[in-house]
Amino acid sequence: MASGGSVIGPETRIRGRITGSDDIDVRGHVEGELTIAGDVRVDSAATIAANVHGRRIVVRGAIKGDIAADEAITLEEGARVVGDLRAPRVAIAKGGLVRGYVETGHAGEGHRPKAAAQTKKAAPVHHAPAAKHHAPPKPAAKVTVSKAAPKPAASRGKAPPPVVPVLKKGTKAALTKKR
């Protein structure tokens, strides 16, 4: 074996951090972190529970974790990846399985788009109550609409009181009687 290449054999388990500049060939189990300046090959029998970083990464095995490459990621047949893929070039061959966010085009850490997507998702939830405070007349309608949506489903089940004003004495008792 040439002194340049590293092999994690099929009967080997590594828990911790692997770093370096060699090429590495993973056939066994790695848990933790794998950060290599060289190429990474993940064999079909390999299982990796770690974020993987390398120059070129070729996957035929299972990876749970994010994969980032400086040049390219190739998922070949048999690859099973749960995690994000980031590389200038990403190839997924027939039979390669991925569950995660994929970003091609530029190397390194493309975390911004993911964060933006999250804020977009979160945005509507935050806007509704914010609108309530700012402009009373219009948002009031909006609020009732948005609140009306969940109401029918809920009212069928437990019949909760609608938007509750300040309760007078005895109203609570009356409500419980209705139930």
Added chain:
Amino acid sequence: MASTVIGANITIEGEVIADEDVVVQGTIRGKLSAKDGVVVEAGAVVEADVSGGPMTFAGQVTGNVTSTDRVELQSGARVIGNVKAARITIADGAHFKGNVDMDV
């Protein structure tokens, strides 16, 4: 031959557990446990407790060594730690500091 090779420019911080041979050319910090042979080549650095079968050291090993078979310290090896093994050979030119336990 060897199933696991830790190359010269690779550093592992953590635990290596192998049911096969391990050749270390790079650096391991933590723990190294092999079922079969362990070879620490010249230039390699192992700062870990090492256990396994037959072992050959030509590099630097700091930690306790336990072998079910033989331990061979070759010329140029630097071993600091206790060695427990069935048989031990220390070549001329090997550096060694530690206890030897060979169940007599």
